[in-house]
Amino acid sequence: MIGGRNITKITQFILLGFSDFPQITALLFVIFLILYLIALTWNLSLIVLIRMDSYLHTPMYFFLSNLSFIDFCYITSTVPKMLSNFFQEKQTISFVGCIVQYFIFSTMGLTESCLITAMAYDRYAAICNPLLYSSIMSPSLCARMLLGSYTAGLISSLCQICVLLQLHFCGSNVIRHFFCDMPQLLNLSCNDNFFAHVLLVLLTIFFGLTNAFVIMVSYGYIVSSIMKITSAKGRSKAFNTCASHLTTVSLFYSSGIFVYLSSSSGGSSSFDRFASVFYTVVIPMLNPLIYSLRNKEIKDAMNRLQKKATCS
Structure with missing residues (x-):
């Protein structure tokens, strides 16, 4: 009983997904399936390639292989359930399943935010301190940075799950989205969720603003160092080593900020759902x-692997 009212405990939710577009259901299913398979193929292939080629056993590719693993888990936490719901009459997910899905999704997303910050520091060390790079980015430091990223993501997600488990859900059990996300779950709760909103703000500040600030400072030093290089070829090479990471950072933060600002009302519009596809599906596919x-x-490593396969 809450506020003098009898509350029926909700044991499952209905994921609306894209069921309000029945005329293009088959097309959406094919598109999302293709994107998912491409993401799995490229991320897993990149992990295998980096592990098999000794020339890629450097800090940069150590972090990159873990980024691919995170993207693999990240996209797998939402897309398979979405695909299975396309042709089901009842697009339901249990309360426990919803919590588990959000836990994996949140852990991987927050861990990725920390990991790309670690990758920015790696690029800073490589360009600003090239002579000391090997000693600065030692295997032990890389392992600690990776462990710290996973630990921060895990603890923060556990805090969110503890808050969610304290909420009571009543009335509608329809989530107007294709996966369980915190804003939608908070909108369905029938008790005070002020603390949950405060927690979201704090996590946004720590994982969003703080990590973004560290990355900006790192690239400020990087650009300053690059501009001091007298050779045009040297400057071009230095910029190229950072271009991929900078593109990943830009896509990750711009799409995340856009989606979560637009879903501040619970993400009930069709536009919010399609915008979330870019954040949850397209980016994990694009990163590798x-x-x-x-x-x-990477191309040289692929050629070496192909030659080994041909010779064997």
């Missing part, structure tokens, strides 16, 4: 492509 297509070391 961004790092691979214009990366000479």
